[in-house]
Amino acid sequence: xxxxxxxxxxxxxxxxxxxxxxxxxxxxxxxxxxxxxxxxxxxxxxxxxxxxxxxxxxxxxxxxxxxxxxxxxxxxxxxxxxxxxxxxxxxxxxxxxxxxxxxxxxxxxxxxxxxxxxxxxxxxxxxxxxxxxxxxxxxxxxxxxxxxxxxxxxxxxxxxxxxxxxxxxxxxxxxxxxxxxxxxxxxxxxxxxxxxxxxxxxxxxxxxxxxxxxxxxxxxxxxxxxxxxxxxxxxxxxxxxxxxxxxxxxxxxxxxxxxxxxxxxxxxxxxxxxxxxxxxxxxxxxxxxxxxxxxxxxxxxxxxxxxxxxxxx
Amino acid sequence: xxxxxxxxxxxxxxxxxxxxxxxxxxxxxxxxxxxxxxxxxxxxxxxxxxxxxxxxxxxxxxxxxxxxxxxxxxxxxxxxxxxxxxxxxxxxxxxxxxxxxxxxxxxxxxxxxxxxxxxxxxxxxxxxxxxxxxxxxxxxxxxxxxxxxxxxxxxxxxxxxxxxxxxxxxxxxxxxxxxxxxxxxxxxxxxxxxxxxxxxxxxxxxxxxxxxxxxxxxxxxxxxxxxxxxxxxxxxxxxxxxxxxxxxxxxxxxxxxxxxxxxxxxxxxxxxxxxxxxxxxxxxxxxxxxxxxxxxxxxxxxxxxxxxxxxxxxxxxxxxxxxxxxxxxxxxxxxxxxxxxxxxxxxxxxxxxxxxxxxxxxxxxxxxxxxxxxxxxxxxxxxxxxxxxxxxxxxxxxxxxxxxxxxxxxxxxxxxxxxx
Numbered sequence: 055x056x057x058x059x060x061x062x063x064x065x066x067x068x069x070x071x072x073x074x075x076x077x078x079x080x081x082x083x084x085x086x087x088x089x090x091x092x093x094x095x096x097x098x099x100x101x102x103x104x105x106x107x108x109x110x111x112x113x114x115x116x117x118x119x120x121x122x123x124x125x126x127x128x129x130x131x132x133x134x135x136x137x138x139x140x141x142x143x144x145x146x147x148x149x150x151x152x153x154x155x156x157x158x159x160x161x162x163x164x165x166x167x168x169x170x171x172x173x174x175x176x177x178x179x180x181x182x183x184x185x186x187x188x189x190x191x192x193x194x195x196x197x198x199x200x201x202x203x204x205x206x207x208x209x210x211x212x213x214x215x216x217x218x219x220x221x222x223x224x225x226x227x228x229x230x231x232x233x234x235x236x237x238x239x240x241x242x243x244x245x246x247x248x249x250x251x252x253x254x255x256x257x258x259x260x261x262x263x264x265x266x267x268x269x270x271x272x273x274x275x276x277x278x279x280x281x282x283x284x285x286x287x288x289x290x291x292x293x294x295x296x297x298x299x300x301x302x303x304x305x306x307x308x309x310x311x312x313x314x315x316x317x318x319x320x321x322x323x324x325x326x327x328x329x330x331x332x333x334x335x336x337x338x339x340x341x342x343x344x345x346x347x348x349x350x351x352x353x354x355x356x357x358x359x360x361x362x363x364x365x366x367x
Numbered sequence: 368x369x370x371x372x373x374x375x376x377x378x379x380x381x382x383x384x385x386x387x388x389x390x391x392x393x394x395x396x397x398x399x400x401x402x403x404x405x406x407x408x409x410x411x412x413x414x415x416x417x418x419x420x421x422x423x424x425x426x427x428x429x430x431x432x433x434x435x436x437x438x439x440x441x442x443x444x445x446x447x448x449x450x451x452x453x454x455x456x457x458x459x460x461x462x463x464x465x466x467x468x469x470x471x472x473x474x475x476x477x478x479x480x481x482x483x484x485x486x487x488x489x490x491x492x493x494x495x496x497x498x499x500x501x502x503x504x505x506x507x508x509x510x511x512x513x514x515x516x517x518x519x520x521x522x523x524x525x526x527x528x529x530x531x532x533x534x535x536x537x538x539x540x541x542x543x544x545x546x547x548x549x550x551x552x553x554x555x556x557x558x559x560x561x562x563x564x565x566x567x568x569x570x571x572x573x574x575x576x577x578x579x580x581x582x583x584x585x586x587x588x589x590x591x592x593x594x595x596x597x598x599x600x601x602x603x604x605x606x607x608x609x610x611x612x613x614x615x616x617x618x619x620x621x622x623x624x625x626x627x628x629x630x631x632x633x634x635x636x637x638x639x640x641x642x643x644x645x646x647x648x649x650x651x652x653x654x655x656x657x658x659x660x661x662x663x664x665x666x667x668x669x670x671x672x673x674x675x676x677x678x679x680x681x682x683x684x685x686x687x688x689x690x691x692x693x694x695x696x697x698x699x700x701x702x703x704x705x706x707x708x709x710x711x712x713x714x715x716x717x718x719x720x721x722x723x724x725x726x727x728x729x730x731x732x733x734x735x736x737x738x739x740x741x742x743x744x745x746x747x748x749x750x751x752x753x754x755x756x757x758x759x760x761x762x763x764x765x766x767x768x769x770x771x772x773x774x775x776x777x778x779x780x781x782x783x784x785x786x787x
Contacts, residue, residue: 225693
């Protein structure tokens with residue numbers, strides 16, 4: 055099969071994406087596929103139109119590649135692609151939208167409020183900050199609505215740090231959210247097809263909200279499968295599957311949660327989780343007995359099984 | 368941050384993030400003539416291995432460069448290395464045992480810290496001000512360590528036109544630093560890549576000169592006065608340290624490129640290297656001035672920056688509520704890049720309101736446009752902060768405001784050098 059591996063792009067997560075892409079290319083070659091590496095740029099549509107791949111493996115992270123944009127183009131070009139479809143990507147990329155969907159579906163997610171910069175510029179939202187801080191309490195988390203890899207995410211220890219954290223978060227998006235800090239264990243529950251994979255627990259060394267810690271070997275310790283009682287693990291996987299369905303995902307996704315004293319709380323869903331050699335989805339697959347090549351083959355299979363949704367002429 | 372830096376390489380990005388000299392200033396004809404001469408006259412030798420320590424002829428060139436700053440080392444103490452970076456690595460490799468303390472400046476050269484860490488050193492940073500390292504704080508640190516029965520393996524310092532800070536260690540502090548090293552029997556690794564690139568003020572003696580080479584290991588490079596592409600640097604160290612470094616060098620790469628050593632030999636034989644450095648000084652001085660003028664015009668009044676008397680970098684500090692790593696994300700959308708200050712600190716949080724700006728690699732128009740774009744994203748951040756907090760900005764001096772209003776529509780689309 056001729057498979058285009060879409061990687062790179064202009065997003066801030068370009069470096070991670072290139073590493074994910076390179077690893078996927080190696081796996082596809084080992085599986086005997088005809089691999090077409092594509093650094094997603096201005097010639098993306100031209101290249102795909104000319105090369106006519108049988109499928110596209112989307113190894114892009116962040117806006118553009120993970121938010122439904124590239125997925126929409128692939129629908130139009132009628133090229134089957136890995137990972138969730140357009141609508142699910144739109145919902146997962148925007149944490150605010152995702153959290154509203156979760157709330158509507160009865161999935162536990164930490165309390166939050168969200169603003170766009172217009173709220174501050176035109177409607178004096180600053181006046182409401184005091185009330186928000188009282189409601190959510192401190193410490194709280196400030197993060198951009200659309201952004202990945204914890205870029206621009208700040209843990210705010212006291213109310214007077216909120217404006218600075220907002221300015222940071224607004225560097226990545228014109229919408230930000232303030233979220234209640236939930237104490238608990240940091241878990242990632244990946245879904246592949248219809249199945250929940252073994253749960254990964256992240257135990258950060260030092261600062262918990264650090265972009266580099268996520269991608270550098272040794273900065274965070276990961277345990278898979280996480281040491282959880284069977285009923286707790288089952289409950290976490292159930293919540294992950296429910297979230298996957300509520301956001302309309304297909305193929306695969308990674309659901310990040312906090313396991314609080316009173317049960318799991320879902321933070322966000324990554325439509326295109328990292329596939330680097332330190333990434334969590336491949337780790338979970340391995341714990342389930344799947345080698346990376348097998349995981350890639352299964353992802354590709356799920357892509358070709360899913361019908362395309364773009365209107366036909 | 369490494370990942371953020373990965374996208375600064377896009378061709379449309381004005382990068383003030385690098386530390387590159389402008390190699391377009393080197394005459395291609397000179398380069399061609401020398402390489403031709405080498406091919407015609409010394410082909411077999413130039414393509415062969417060379418001695419681990421480097422050729423005597425290369426050392427003669429090094430002595431000339433060091434002589435220009437008043438130093439006269441024994442050629443036997445000189446080791447030719449593959450760039451200044453290898454000199455740093457070999458010092459670290461030869462001296463550091465796991466757990467040893469290495470002292471450096473805060474901020475320091477971001478490329479040095481990973482080297483020290485890879486040999487499992489405990490890196491301690493000493494604060495700096497406009498006169499360079501706070502030698503009084505170093506003294507307190509050395510005393511404290513002595514109380515704990517510890518002594519740093521060495522003090523890594525860039526005393527002249529510091530990277531990234533741009534400042535220069537004052538003469539008084541240089542003397543005191545050398546005294547402290549002697550008193551505490553601690554080595555200093557003096558990294559001096561920029562010393563000859565002085566655009567103003569009076570030259571100061573290198574630490575190596577003041578100390579006579581007893582406690583100072585000197586690290587030099589041809590990268591900034593000739594070419595970083597030839598990967599040619601050197602270290603000057605007392606014999607016991609030198610022996611270990613030579614062994615380390617042998618293990619690392621046997622010898623430094625013979626070909627580029629021949630190139631340097633031929634180039635120095637023309638006796639025009641100082642003239643070329645002089646031309647670089649003129650070019651870089653104009654660029655520094657252009658950058659400083661652009662900063663005055665486009666950066667907010669409560670920002671501050673160093674005006675370096677030489678070297679390649681300006682260090683700018685913004686109001687405390689602006690995190691320059693996040694600012695970089697925004698700046699990249701405007702196709703401009705810089706190095707966030709946090710990269711120059713071990714703890715990853717200090718320096719988060721500062722940035723390093725390079726002025727040697729771009730011409731004046733590009734520098735102005737780059738600084739203008741950064742200024743614009745800073746303005747946006749400040750306005751947002753003020754909207755959120757209800758604080759009011761420090762007003763810009765009216766003269767500047769008028770000038771800007773008048774000139775803003777005239778800002779031309781950036782002329783890219785590749786086309787010109």
